[in-house]
Amino acid sequence: MATPVAPPPTTVAVPQPFVPQPPAVPAVAPTINPPQPTTTSPTVPSAYYPNCAAARAAGAAPLHRGDPGYSSKLDRDNDGIACE
Structure with missing residues (x-):
């Protein structure tokens, strides 16, 4: 009779426990565009009259x-009122 062989x-x-990872950080910080100055000057009249x-x-x-x-x-x- 054969001797019984033990199963391997x-x-x-x-499973390994889940360890959350921090979000990826961009290598370069985003640039913030500063507000641009207006191109129109308030002293430039939008109309021109050569005379009254x-x-x-x-x-x-x-x-x-x-x-x-x-x-x-x-x-x-010169009182502030033109073409009276």
Whole structure:
């Protein structure tokens, strides 16, 4: 009679515990664009009148200091109101 042979030992794979990894950090920090200055200057008028007749014809007269198209050459008495 044959001698009984013991079966080979069985191995059981034990799963490793889950270890969360920190998120990947980019190698280069993102650049932040600073706000760009406006290209228009508030002192540049958006209208031009060569004389008071042209301002009146456009319906813009009288022009006050700071208004588009105001010019000191149109304000004869220098009171801030042109083409009165």
